[in-house]
Amino acid sequence: MLVELGLVLIAGLKFGAIYALAALGLVVVHKATKTVNFAHGAFAMLGAFASFLIVVQWEWPYWTAYLLIPITIGAVAALLEFVILRPLRRADMFTVVIATVFLGIALGEAFRLTYNTELLAVPGMFAGSPFVYWGVIITQETLWVIAGALVTAVGCVIVFRYGKLGRGMRAMAASVRGAQICGYSVDQVYMVAWCLGGALAGLAGVFVAPIAGVSVELSIAVITAGFVAGVLGGFDSLKGAILGGLLLGVIESLAAAYISSAMKNCVSFFLLFFVLMWRPEGLFPEKVARRV
Amino acid sequence: MFKRFAFGGVAPFVAVLLCTVLGLALENYLKYVIAIALVSMLIGVALVVLVGLARCITLASGAVMAIGAYTSTLLMTRVGIPYLIGLVCAAATGALAGWLIALPGTRFRGHNLAMVTLVFQAVAIILLREAKWLTGGAEGIHVPQPVIFGWRVANDADFLLLIGLLSAVAILLLSILVRGPFGKNLQAASGNEIAAEAFGISVPAYLRAAFVISSMAVGFSGALAAPRIRILDPESFGVLPSIFMLAYPIVGGMQSVWGGLLGGGGLRILPEFLRPVADFQELFFASLVIAVVMFFPGGMVELLRRSTGRLFSRTNKQLAGEAPPLPAIIPAEPIAHVAPTMPANSSEVLLRVEGIDRHFGALHAVNAASITVPVGGIHGLIGPNGAGKTSLFNIISGFLEAEQGDIDFAGTSLLDRPARDRIALGITRTFQHVAVFGQLSCLENVIIGRGRNAVVDSIKQSFDHFVGGRAAEAAIREALAALDAVGLADQASKPASSLSLGNQRRLELARAIVSNPRLILLDEPVSGLASDEVEELRQLLSRTSAERQIAMLVVEHNIPFVAKLCRTLSVMGSGAIVAEGNPKEVITRPGVRQLYFGEQTAA
Numbered sequence: 001m002l003v004e005l006g007l008v009l010i011a012g013l014k015f016g017a018i019y020a021l022a023a024l025g026l027v028v029v030h031k032a033t034k035t036v037n038f039a040h041g042a043f044a045m046l047g048a049f050a051s052f053l054i055v056v057q058w059e060w061p062y063w064t065a066y067l068l069i070p071i072t073i074g075a076v077a078a079l080l081e082f083v084i085l086r087p088l089r090r091a092d093m094f095t096v097v098i099a100t101v102f103l104g105i106a107l108g109e110a111f112r113l114t115y116n117t118e119l120l121a122v123p124g125m126f127a128g129s130p131f132v133y134w135g136v137i138i139t140q141e142t143l144w145v146i147a148g149a150l151v152t153a154v155g156c157v158i159v160f161r162y163g164k165l166g167r168g169m170r171a172m173a174a175s176v177r178g179a180q181i182c183g184y185s186v187d188q189v190y191m192v193a194w195c196l197g198g199a200l201a202g203l204a205g206v207f208v209a210p211i212a213g214v215s216v217e218l219s220i221a222v223i224t225a226g227f228v229a230g231v232l233g234g235f236d237s238l239k240g241a242i243l244g245g246l247l248l249g250v251i252e253s254l255a256a257a258y259i260s261s262a263m264k265n266c267v268s269f270f271l272l273f274f275v276l277m278w279r280p281e282g283l284f285p286e287k288v289a290r291r292v
Numbered sequence: 293m294f295k296r297f298a299f300g301g302v303a304p305f306v307a308v309l310l311c312t313v314l315g316l317a318l319e320n321y322l323k324y325v326i327a328i329a330l331v332s333m334l335i336g337v338a339l340v341v342l343v344g345l346a347r348c349i350t351l352a353s354g355a356v357m358a359i360g361a362y363t364s365t366l367l368m369t370r371v372g373i374p375y376l377i378g379l380v381c382a383a384a385t386g387a388l389a390g391w392l393i394a395l396p397g398t399r400f401r402g403h404n405l406a407m408v409t410l411v412f413q414a415v416a417i418i419l420l421r422e423a424k425w426l427t428g429g430a431e432g433i434h435v436p437q438p439v440i441f442g443w444r445v446a447n448d449a450d451f452l453l454l455i456g457l458l459s460a461v462a463i464l465l466l467s468i469l470v471r472g473p474f475g476k477n478l479q480a481a482s483g484n485e486i487a488a489e490a491f492g493i494s495v496p497a498y499l500r501a502a503f504v505i506s507s508m509a510v511g512f513s514g515a516l517a518a519p520r521i522r523i524l525d526p527e528s529f530g531v532l533p534s535i536f537m538l539a540y541p542i543v544g545g546m547q548s549v550w551g552g553l554l555g556g557g558g559l560r561i562l563p564e565f566l567r568p569v570a571d572f573q574e575l576f577f578a579s580l581v582i583a584v585v586m587f588f589p590g591g592m593v594e595l596l597r598r599s600t601g602r603l604f605s606r607t608n609k610q611l612a613g614e615a616p617p618l619p620a621i622i623p624a625e626p627i628a629h630v631a632p633t634m635p636a637n638s639s640e641v642l643l644r645v646e647g648i649d650r651h652f653g654a655l656h657a658v659n660a661a662s663i664t665v666p667v668g669g670i671h672g673l674i675g676p677n678g679a680g681k682t683s684l685f686n687i688i689s690g691f692l693e694a695e696q697g698d699i700d701f702a703g704t705s706l707l708d709r710p711a712r713d714r715i716a717l718g719i720t721r722t723f724q725h726v727a728v729f730g731q732l733s734c735l736e737n738v739i740i741g742r743g744r745n746a747v748v749d750s751i752k753q754s755f756d757h758f759v760g761g762r763a764a765e766a767a768i769r770e771a772l773a774a775l776d777a778v779g780l781a782d783q784a785s786k787p788a789s790s791l792s793l794g795n796q797r798r799l800e801l802a803r804a805i806v807s808n809p810r811l812i813l814l815d816e817p818v819s820g821l822a823s824d825e826v827e828e829l830r831q832l833l834s835r836t837s838a839e840r841q842i843a844m845l846v847v848e849h850n851i852p853f854v855a856k857l858c859r860t861l862s863v864m865g866s867g868a869i870v871a872e873g874n875p876k877e878v879i880t881r882p883g884v885r886q887l888y889f890g891e892q893t894a895a
Contacts, residue, residue: 220414265418
């Protein structure tokens, strides 16, 4: 009984860590540009696909995937920001959202055209014997996903908190005009935000590839889970995104184990529905300093 | 003029029927293609309401369509309900789905809403796939041939006829709403929320209505297409089809019924000609939409309009565009308004603001402020920046809540009443930063100012406008008279955004007086105007107030303007009223001068 619960929780944390990573990229872009990037899921899918190319097709060492893919996808995201979103800088959010929605579709279709299969399988990084604690089996892969994704996420929070880059993005989110006056370039900050968001999406793709495989559907799965996780965390808080991701993973896993597998997917809609209706600031709001 | 206006509303209906008749003369395969395209046209028009006018992004059209298709099919196969009733039920379940999405969705705009629809879409398809006992799961269910009063709809011609007739009727109903006051109010609500609320348009109610009406039509279209698809399976209503439906109004043109027709029809037929390169079709469509968004925000309609001149009349000219030369029908005198019952120098109080308090954190923005405005009088409110004028003004106009005190307007307390209730009581306003509805014509702006803008009312009015009813005629006549009163009669059919700042301020005044209010709240009415325009506007305000017995409360920085215009004046400083009385006398008081210039009281 307890062992089963432990297994369910571990599985939930594994998905949750990936959701956290996906949510983090969305939140970083949103924090700087005030817009949700609907192509985010497609970036994650491209990351997963690149991971297939590196690991299966070209048989390079696995760690190169973790190194090269975030850099590549980050660069692709920055490039697309430059080509498609910079000309739309003066357009309203409505237009920008539509552009990113169809950008995501275009990326997914480009993938489908180059590699027309249903589902590509990618092996895990570790295949060693699992650890067993009090009857709960934890594979090395699971441990790696949870630890790796969380370390990356926490590192990201620290960079955002203390780095010059993070300061620029937060300034931009607070007031574009004010940040410009203080010497931050909108174009530069937006591009860097997209690059960072793309890198995080790519990394999420590498982590998720062994679990879910690579397919066009992956992009929708990643973006909906990432968005729900972000909303749970209040969408403007990086720490909230990480906690939201973990929470969503655990709740989904519990629902799948104890209610039904169909419920796993409905849970995210109900969570989104209720949080947006009754607690739009998220479940873990950042403390708002009251200054006078 | 009303005959021609009515024709404008009928034209899409006629076009759809013509497509149907044309299709009937063609070979069977083309009959099939046209039937499918007609369904897409209906979806396109439905999405013009939601995406184009209300500017809500929906990625759930596929799910809503699936809900409609499954509703009618399951009712036919499981319960044995006739197809026509199944269609009605499909519209109802579609509407229900729209209402459900709108519940959390319309509290937020932009990406939150889009994301809610995407999650709804994903979950709906999963549920349809998982509920095998009901829907047959991923293998799908067979849709029986519909029978309508003994007519078995079996071959391509039958289907085309059925789909053509029903979609034409649905498109007609939608186009009546789009072109009538409902559509205009929806555009106003998405264009400028605060101004819309001030004139009685409840923005959340309109967005919900847009979702419900649009989803109703999409659900209906699902049931309409179901027998033609033959086998229903969840995947054919997936995320990808949903997103491509979003492309219909964007590519076609978001502001008019024609945009929905062209986008829906065009994007649905195009793949049939792209068969040889079918693999690239989705990539092509996605790139097409990005290109349209970046370079042709007006879509195909705008492109056609540019190349063919005036073939497709602009939507924002619809109400006034067909009007005959205006002076001919403008009454010589302003339209009858509430007869002056009080002499202009009456001392009866119309608006009494008493002891209003408001804090922002530790800042005491409004401190026990009290002012009174007499019936038909013009009262000024001045004070240096940060004195609390705007806060007090916002409390009176209902956009900010007071912590204490009372506002009494002709015996009614205004506290706890939303801003949009004020117009019905006889209070309208203008805005410091002009807030005209830019995409709408001047005439349409003023018609909104009449204030009968509840959702149900505007739907009724839309049908009345369509048949050229007496109420519609009266609305146009009153609005033209108000435009004439401010000197804008010759601009009636121009989009409001094309006017100069001075004329936009006049338009705001026309919009504020058309409902014959008893009080107008003017928020810095002359800011940004040149000095000759200031004087013109002052005369216009004085004349309007005197002729129509309208009281005014004016917040303004331009002291000479206020001194000349107002009969009484209050001065605010640090949240409190520090001086009151005759303007010319008040502004010479040492305390007031000190407030503005820091002069010593002894000086």
